[in-house]
Structure formats: C-alpha cells, structure tokens
Amino acid sequence: xxxxxxxxxxxxxxxxxxxxxxxxxxxxxxxxxxxxxxxxxxxxxxxxxxxxxxxxxxxxxxxxxxxxxxxxxxxxxxxxxxxxxxxxxxxxxxxxxxxxxxxxxxxxxxxxxxxxxxxxxxxxxxxxxxxxxxxxxxxxxxxxxxxxxxxxxxxxxxxxxxxxxxxxxxxxxxxxxxxxxxxxxxxxxxxxxxxxxxxxxxxxxxxxxxxxxxxxxxxxxxxxxxxxxxxxxxxxxxxxxxxxxxxxxxxxxxxxxxxxxxxxxxxxxxxxxxxxxxxxxxxxxxxxxxxxxxxxxxxxxxxxxxxxxxxxxxxxxxxxxxxxxxxxxxxxxxxxxxxxxxxxxxxxxxxxxxxxxxxxxxxxxxxxxxxxxxxxxxxxxxxxxxxxxxxxxxxxxxxxxxxxxxxxxxxxxxxxxxxxxxxxxxxxxxxxxxxxxxxxxxxxxxxxxxxxxxxxxxxxxxxxxxxxxxxxxxxxxxxxxxxxxx
Amino acid sequence: xxxxxxxxxxxxxxxxxxxxxxxxxxxxxxxxxxxxxxxxxxxxxxxxxxxxxxxxxxxxxxxxxxxxxxxxxxxxxxxxxxxxxxxxxxxxxxxxxxxxxxxxxxxxxxxxxxxxxxxxxxxxxxxxxxxxxxxxxxxxxxxxxxxxxxxxxxxxxxxxxxxxxxxxxxxxxxxxxxxxxxxxxxxxxxxxxxxxxxxxxxxxxxxxxxxxxxxx
Numbered sequence: 001x002x003x004x005x006x007x008x009x010x011x012x013x014x015x016x017x018x019x020x021x022x023x024x025x026x027x028x029x030x031x032x033x034x035x036x037x038x039x040x041x042x043x044x045x046x047x048x049x050x051x052x053x054x055x056x057x058x059x060x061x062x063x064x065x066x067x068x069x070x071x072x073x074x075x076x077x078x079x080x081x082x083x084x085x086x087x088x089x090x091x092x093x094x095x096x097x098x099x100x101x102x103x104x105x106x107x108x109x110x111x112x113x114x115x116x117x118x119x120x121x122x123x124x125x126x127x128x129x130x131x132x133x134x135x136x137x138x139x140x141x142x143x144x145x146x147x148x149x150x151x152x153x154x155x156x157x158x159x160x161x162x163x164x165x166x167x168x169x170x171x172x173x174x175x176x177x178x179x180x181x182x183x184x185x186x187x188x189x190x191x192x193x194x195x196x197x198x199x200x201x202x203x204x205x206x207x208x209x210x211x212x213x214x215x216x217x218x219x220x221x222x223x224x225x226x227x228x229x230x231x232x233x234x235x236x237x238x239x240x241x242x243x244x245x246x247x248x249x250x251x252x253x254x255x256x257x258x259x260x261x262x263x264x265x266x267x268x269x270x271x272x273x274x275x276x277x278x279x280x281x282x283x284x285x286x287x288x289x290x291x292x293x294x295x296x297x298x299x300x301x302x303x304x305x306x307x308x309x310x311x312x313x314x315x316x317x318x319x320x321x322x323x324x325x326x327x328x329x330x331x332x333x334x335x336x337x338x339x340x341x342x343x344x345x346x347x348x349x350x351x352x353x354x355x356x357x358x359x360x361x362x363x364x365x366x367x368x369x370x371x372x373x374x375x376x377x378x379x380x381x382x383x384x385x386x387x388x389x390x391x392x393x394x395x396x397x398x399x400x401x402x403x404x405x406x407x408x409x410x411x412x413x414x415x416x417x418x419x420x421x422x423x424x425x426x427x428x429x430x431x432x433x434x435x436x437x438x439x440x441x442x443x444x445x446x447x448x449x450x451x452x453x454x455x456x457x458x459x460x461x462x463x464x465x466x467x468x469x470x471x472x473x474x475x476x477x478x479x480x481x482x483x484x485x486x
Numbered sequence: 487x488x489x490x491x492x493x494x495x496x497x498x499x500x501x502x503x504x505x506x507x508x509x510x511x512x513x514x515x516x517x518x519x520x521x522x523x524x525x526x527x528x529x530x531x532x533x534x535x536x537x538x539x540x541x542x543x544x545x546x547x548x549x550x551x552x553x554x555x556x557x558x559x560x561x562x563x564x565x566x567x568x569x570x571x572x573x574x575x576x577x578x579x580x581x582x583x584x585x586x587x588x589x590x591x592x593x594x595x596x597x598x599x600x601x602x603x604x605x606x607x608x609x610x611x612x613x614x615x616x617x618x619x620x621x622x623x624x625x626x627x628x629x630x631x632x633x634x635x636x637x638x639x640x641x642x643x644x645x646x647x648x649x650x651x652x653x654x655x656x657x658x659x660x661x662x663x664x665x666x667x668x669x670x671x672x673x674x675x676x677x678x679x680x681x682x683x684x685x686x687x688x689x690x691x692x693x694x695x696x697x698x699x700x701x702x
Contacts, residue, residue: 035680042681059522066519069512076501089665095494147687148678164678171679191679195687202688207597223663233635233674233689240631241597251497256515258663262654263522265669269617276540277617277653277671280689282631285665290594291630292666302497310504 009158009339012130013358016342019365020463023340027463032168036337039167040328046274047325063263065383068319071255072309078221078254079300085224089286091296099129102301106131106246107138109297113244115140115211121228121235122146123215124162124322125248125301127344143205145234147198154181160338160346162324163272168337212238216249218264222257225285229268229278239282245293251300252318264321267381271323304357313392317352319382326376326386332369341366348376352389367393415456437469444468526651530701533615533651538697540618544672545685546693553700557581560607563641563694569604573633577626582607592633600632605639613649614656619671620644621656623664631668640690646701
C-alpha cells in the first residue's frame with residue numbers, strides 16, 4: 001500500500017505538502033510507479049485505438065468543446081431551467097456556495113432521513129468537499145460502492161486518478177486489504193476473485209441501505225434529467241434501490257439539451273476508459289412513481305467555480321468532463337501518480353483546477369508541475385488549452401511572489417537576475433556556455449549523466465538526472481557546418 | 487430570506503456578473519458546430535451484423551431468429567440457462583413467457599422479491615450498432631429499472647428494425663426525451679484492479695440478446 005511507503009497521502013490542498021516535496025518519496029516508490037505506468041499505458045493504448053477508428057473524432061471534439069463553452073456562457077439560464085424542470089418532476093434542488101454549505105445540506109438531509117448508513121457512487125465532487133468525514137462525524141457510515149473506492153476506503157488510502165482512483169494499488173495489495181478488512185482467509189489475488197469478494201461485501205448493503213449519494217456526469221437543462229456514467233452497476237444499484245437519492249453536482253455540469261448527450265457520451269467513454277461506450281449509463285428525471293427513489297435531492301455546488309467563470313483564459317477549465325485522458329498522457333503524472341498533486345484532482349487538469357478552486361494561495365507549485373508539452377491539450381475531448389491556463393496561473397504566482405518582501409532571500413531570485421544579464425549579450429552567453437561546460441564536467445558521471453549538483457542545481461537533480469553537456473554547442477556545430485559547405 | 491435562498495441568489499448573481507464581464511464568444515445554441523457523423527453509411531443488414539459483432543465483443547450471448555420463431559427461441563434460451571424463476575415486466579407479451587417456468591410478473595415487486603429471481607426477460611427501445619449499446623426507456627415491456635438490474639441473467643429481445651448505426655441516430659428516434667433511460671453496453675464490468683477487465687461486478691453477469699430479424 002502506498003501509505004506504508006509514502007505516508008498517508010493528503011488530498012487537501014490547504015494541508016498538503018507542495019508538489020515537489022510530495023513527489024519525492026513517490027519517485028522512490030518503484031512499485032507505485034510501476035502500477036501507475038502499467039495502468040496509464042493500458043488506458044492510453046485502448047483510447048488511441050478507439051479514437052483512431054472514429055473518422056469524425058475532431059468534429060466530435062469541436063462539438064463537445066462548443067457545447068460546453070456555450071453552456072458556461074449561459075450558465076445562469078441553464079441552471080434555472082434545470083432547477084425548474086427537476087422540481088416539476090418531483091426533485092428538490094439545493095444551492096451550496098461552498099464546501100461547508102454543501103456538507104451541511106447533505107448531513108441535514110441524511111438526518112431528516114434518520115439515516116445510519118448511506119451508500120455512495122463514486123463522486124470526485126464529494127471528495128472535493130470532503131464529504132465522508134462530515135458524514136462520519138454525524139454518526140452516519142458511508143459505504144463507497146465503486147470497486148476502486150472500496151479498495152481505497154478499506155485501505156484508508158486516497159484516490160490518485162479521476163477515473164480509476166486505485167490505479168496505484170496492485171492486485172496483491174488489494175488482496176491484502178480485502179483479506180484484512182473483510183475478514184476473508186485464503187483469498188487469492190486473482191482480480192476475478194477479488195471482484196467477487198467486493199460483490200458479496202456490498203450486495204446486502206445495496207438491498208438494505210435506504211439512502212444513497214451520487215455525483216453527476218451531466219445535468220440536462222432542457223429536461224431536468226441527471227446522467228451518471230459507470231461500468232460496474234454499483235451506480236445503477238444506488239440509483240434504483242434506495243428510497244432517497246442525493247446527488248451532488250458542480251454547477252459546471254449542466255448541458256443545454258438531451259440531444260447534446262449524443263456528443264458528450266461519444267467522447268467521454270472513449271477518452272476515459274478507451275471503450276466505445278461505458279457498460280452502463282443511467283438517466284433519470286426527478287422522481288418516477290413506482291420506479292426508483294421516491295425522494296430526490298440535487299445539491300448544486302459552486303465552491304469557487306463562479307470565480308473561474310469570471311476569468312477569460314481560465315473559464316475553459318470548467319468545460320472539463322472529468323475523463324482523465326490528460327492524466328494518462330501526462331509525462332509528469334505518469335511519473336508521480338496522483339497523490340503528489342495534493343488534491344482529488346490530479347494530473348494536468350488538477351494542476352489548473354486545484355489552484356483555481358483554492359484561490360491560488362495553496363497549491364502554488366501545481367502550475368509548475370508540467371513540462372508544457374501540451375499532450376493534455378491534444379487528447380482533451382473538450383479542447384481545454386491546459387498549457388495556456390498553466391502559463392496564466394504561473395504568471396499569477398510570479399506576480400504574487402513579486403510582492404513578497406523576502407524574495408531577495410531566495411537564491412533563485414539572484415540566479416535569474418544573473419541569467420537575465422547573461423542572455424542579453426551574445427558574448428556573455430558564449431562565455432557562460434564555455435564556463436558552464438568546464439564547470440559541469442566535474443559533476444558529469446562516467447555514464448554521461450549528471451546525477452548531483454550543489455545549490456540551485458540541486459533543484460533539478462533532486463528529482464531528475466541531467467544529460468551532461470556535449471563537447472560541441474549547437475552554435476559551434478552550425479558555424480562548422482557553414483564552413484564545410486563553402 | 488433563508489440561508490438556502492440566499493445561496494441560490496448569490497450563486498446566480500455571481501454567474502450573471504461573471505458571464506457579463508466577458509465578451510460573448512461561444513456560439514448561439516442553433517449555431518453550434520455539428521459536423522460529426524449523424525447518419526450511418528452502412529446498409530441496414532450490415533448495421534445489424536455490426537450490432538451483433540459488438541455485443542459479442544462484450545461477451546454477450548447473441549442469437550438471431552425470425553419473427554415467427556421468437557417464442558420458441560426464447561424458450562430454448564430459458565431452457566439452456568438452467569434457471570427456473572424469471573421476472574417479467576408488466577407489459578411483456580404473453581407468448582414470450584414459455585410454459586414450465588416460475589414467472590413473476592412485476593406489478594411493483596419489492597426489491598427483495600426481485601433479488602430472489604434468477605433471470606429477467608425484457609424488450610428494448612433501440613440498439614446502437616456503433617457501440618453495441620442496448621437502450622432501455624423502461625416502458626411497460628422493458629420493465630422498471632430494478633428488474634433488469636438485480637437478476638443475474640438478462641435476456642433482452644431486440645428487433646432488428648430497432649437497430650440504428652450511430653448514437654445520434656438514436657437521439658433522432660426519440661421524439662421526446664425519456665424520463666428514465668439506461669444504456670447498456672455489455673455486462674457489468676470493472677478494470678479497477680490492474681486494468682484487468684472483469685465481467686460481472688454488480689449488474690447482471692450474463693447478458694443474452696435475441697436479435698429478431700423482422701427486417702428480412
């Protein structure tokens with residue numbers, strides 16, 4: 001289990017260590033890195049194959065991006081429309097300005113139901129507002145029902161991926177957790193057997209617990225319907241069997257019309273799990289007499305989203321449909337996994353979403369946790385230009401730092417001042433290159449790599465190796481080539 | 487004003503001022519780009535073949551039959567299932583309920599009663615060939631959501647004439663948005679442990695489809 005090696009991961013941006021600090025122990029955890037690489041390789045390969053077979057993939061992306069952008073630009077009207085339709089169909093709509101208010105609304109609803117237990121469909125929004133501890137504090141036990149979430153809940157671990165939250169845990173670790181927490185002796189580590197154990201563990205809960213909590217993939221303004229996309233059927237269980245259903249949804253989840261699902265569902269499954277369609281998609285509208293929960297509540301959550309909406313470059317962040325394709329493709333995420341991001345939202349989307357939801361005082365290092373290679377932008381089904389937002393947020397972090405009185409105490413400040421002076425002159429640049437090449441020879445190992453540097457250089461080598469400098473610079477090579485041509 | 491209505495007003499105000507600050511750049515709804523594939527290009531015969539192929543890729547058990555052979559085909563499927571107790575939606579055609587089995591007609595059964603049955607037979611609203619998706623709108627012959635969820639064995643009757651090629655074609659079929667819908671693409675599955683696909687987590691572990699060739 002990751003926590004045994006890396007300490008219990010903290011996914012609260014207010015409390016979590018900075019990205020570089022959190023990443024360090026993970027980079028030394030070979031098992032975790034192997035698990036993450038394997039899982040992201042598998043999803044990426046499946047996604048690539050299914051995207052390639054879709055001749056209209058780019059057209060679908062454009063449509064999905066524009067539908068989301070349109071919905072955000074008219075968010076007020078669409079939310080009111082959703083509220084009206086959902087209410088007319090027998091649902092109750094609640095509005096929560098922040099995490100604390102959402103928790104309070106949900107805990108109050110659970111108390112009204114006299115609930116002692118509640119079953120939950122995987123929802124990242126509930127992790128965002130740290131709902132489970134609040135429910136437990138009210139004396140109500142929350143049962144996660146998604147297989148990955150059970151692994152995390154029983155293993156007292158935290159999600160590291162938006163779609164496959166336990167991808168950092170391997171089968172023998174799952175076996176250990178299930179054997180210990182479900183009290184099963186002689187459990188094998190065959191995924192089929194482990195899945196069967198989870199099925200048995202939850203079956204009676206599904207049938208007996210009368211209250212459920214879900215997230216939402218989409219809210220349909222036109223009809224007041226809610227859509228939940230899943231694979232296992234735990235979602236359908238929670239949506240169908242209980243008496244009362246509480247859905248927690250970010251205000252950004254709304255789409256204009258039912259018909260828009262023809263685009264969103266096509267891009268979501270392919271991007272998220274590399275499937276043509278996920279096994280189960282459920283749509284329901286308020287309350288249907290005789291079918292499913294007869295009491296239905298939707299909690300619409302702001303929690304920083306309206307402030308993102310007000311900013312020109314950042315607004316596109318809210319188009320996100322949480323497919324996690326950007327995580328799987330990200331060269332940084334693939335090395336560190338999700339826990340280093342100190343938030344339930346990891347990877348490139350987490351690097352832009354977390355600082356914005358947290359108003360940037362926290363998570364200042366996240367916008368820098370990227371090589372700006374733009375692989376995330378390329379795979380994003382709703383065309384969020386993540387590098388553009390990252391750069392914008394970096395600029396904001398730097399602007400904040402400029403105002404800090406102690407900035408002169410940071411060596412990096414002086415390092416960059418000096419670099420500034422060097423880069424303005426070709427002569428100084430050549431001299432610095434010459435001096436640097438001689439200086440770096442002392443640190444270059446026999447394998448041609450630099451594994452350790454002192455002082456400022458350590459900020460690089462602490463988590464990465466650096467290729468030693470070649471004997472010839474590009475400018476020297478270019479000059480020599482021009483001479484040869486003559 | 488209550489706290490709840492204050493939050494509502496606050497959030498909507500914040501949204502209004504946020505959307506007012508920035509220039510309108512997104513398209514009007516009617517102008518949204520929709521140049522993706524709407525209509526399938528294949529013949530209907532090929533679409534049905536594709537539907538069957540996709541369902542089989544999901545490990546669903548698919549057989550085809552002529553319209554007049556449907557009751558016999560259902561009976562054969564029930565027999566080979568080795569199961570005895572089946573739940574039927576209220577509106578399931580009587581001739582689909584083969585004799586010799588314990589049929590529970592769902593007039594609002596309790597969940598616990600549904601749990602005791604071994605299988606379910608339902609009709610479908612549509613099939614989407616491109617993704618092998620079976621669409622249920624939970625009409626009287628498709629049944630309430632719970633009856634196609636708890637039994638471990640689901641036999642779904644899909645008429646070939648209900649099959650469309652693309653997802654947008656299904657949305658075109660909907661004259662009006664359904665209140666309830668379930669889109670099923672293969673049996674319940676998970677890949678949460680090392681990305682190994684495991685069939686049958688919580689939903690029915692066995693999905694059987696009879697494709698009725700009412701088109702030829």
